[in-house]
Amino acid sequence: MPDTTTQQDPRLETFSREQLHEFLRKMLLFRRFEEKAEEAYAIGKIGGFCHLHIGQEAVALGFIGPLREDDYAISAYREHTQALAKGLEPGPVMAELFGRRSGVSGGKGGSMHLFDVERRFMGGHGIVGAQTALAAGIGWAIRYRGGDQVCVCFMGDAAVNQGAFHESLNMAAIWKLPVIFVVENNDYGMGTKFSRVSAVPVLEKGDGYGIPTHSVDGQDILETWRFTEELVARVREGEGPQYVDARTYRFKGHSMSDPVSGTYRSKEEVTEKTHKQDPITLLRDRLLEADLLTKEELEAMDSDVRKEVDEAADFADEAPFPPEEDLYAHVYAETNPNGRLFLDGRDR
């Protein structure tokens, strides 16, 4: 990937100043949100597994931003910023991370299982690759009802070695389902470099199903956004599923227990990537260079975003924990009048 920070991108002219500022503001919001989550995790406000998306913000924004409200997005467990991109509010998302009842999943899901039925955010899913089959089902349902929505399905690069992935691409292809499979290719599945577990690159994993495959620079919001706009239009018109290798990089460890660099990737590699391929600084510098952004505007924007994230954390911190009566709620959608559904012998 060339260092483009000193070159003016002709694509800048195809976006309005407001749009460009909004891209920057959103990505800054995602970044600050994740930094706040990291901070909250360190002091024990967030428990369990927590997978930060820092470094991959342009993929979330680029593939979700151009969607309509009635389009669907589904993801794996590194999905905080995708949820924000789909319109979920930072407060309830943070509250979910904090395990509070005001969280988007009522405190039942946590970091890995964010859901919003209204905004058609179909979840964070914790089993690698499993969401690809659910995405095929969402695509199936769109087609079944004769709708023109699309479903964007995110996964990490490790998912392309799962059976579910291959079964889903095949089904999506034979039934021409309106699903865009997006591999957030950050080159590592947890601590395993992709080339150690696959004989072919990520892009080629989409071959063999009759699905168009694409590659995009996932650190470049302008490229990703334009690419998605065009792709979504084609899928909406009935072109069927698409497979995208979105090249990106994870700036933090796999989860909170994993150091940023160490046994599986060098400090030099991480430093190089974070300095040269940060989607936020790439856009920021382009805008400053092209006089589309002033330093004052940038400072105001960052300060606004930090305030928004602080408010989200305050909201989460003040939100109540789920009451005890929530324990048995929502196991079943329908309580049958006959028979026992819970066999634990406990009083409820």
Add this chain to the structure above:
Amino acid sequence: MPQITYREALNQALAEEMERDETVFLMGEEVAEYDGAYKVSKGLLERFGSDRVVDSPISELGFAGLGVGAAMTGLRPVIEFMTFNFSILALDQVINSAAKLHYMSAGQFSVPMVFRGPTGAALQLSAQHSQACETWYVHSPGIKLVTPGTPADAKGLLKAAIRDDDPVAVMEGELLYNVKGEVPDPEEGDFIIPLGVADVKREGDHVSIITHGKMVHVALQAAGQLAKEGVDAEVVDLRSLRPLDVEAILRSVHKTNRAVYLEEGWPYVGIGAQIVALIQEEAFDYLDAPVLRVTQADIPMPYAKNLEKLAKPDAKRVVAACKRVLYQD
């Protein structure tokens, strides 16, 4: 009342529900052009078209997951497994997606779908095609499970399962598809058997044979033999393993004070283990003998006809167990 086969009863249930509700569709291996591996879906493709009766690739994990995704948007998929043996490949989507999405999303998403197909052994299909899969499904909260043993139960329970707002597994029996029985005429109105209601298939006072699925027939056979020896056995068909009709179990045990659980599957951590635990917890003072279980031998199913017969639970073993709890052996 008309006599129809178990297969026809399931077919009626599918056709009636697809007619009633456009969100219901059937997907699985060979369900459309082939009319179903066991002909359960015969004629449905012609009647409802290829968008609603869908041949899938052999991708159990994939099409089970597709069903879950479609159900999340409000469709009511009926996913047929050619046998539940093959659904072992799909268990991640069953247990991690179908059973948990309602809970993990705090009720925002429901998964109103059915997984159906035969469970258990047929004849000489050997180890990988002869397993009772009930335990794997019913173990996980969030899924319901019914095991019809007769044509009427098959129809009524499948219809109830399709209408239920949760994922319901309907486990049938390969050896049951040709069994005939009385099923109410569709002209006389909707025939539904609610989930969670057991059925006493034979009344008796001396010992309760509690069972589910196609073992109902083995239990009735055993009860017939016991009757000749003056033992009046009650046969309780649970029909539904979750929700579980605990009251029906306790009622029968209160009456007979002795119970035997009969199941097709393996004993260790099986359905019977759970029922025995429940009886001793909730009806200990009513028991006059330990509750025994009759199950498959604790081995993979062998192919050889003579060995297979030895491995399966049969009426003879049920009779022996009943005599033991009656202290007659």
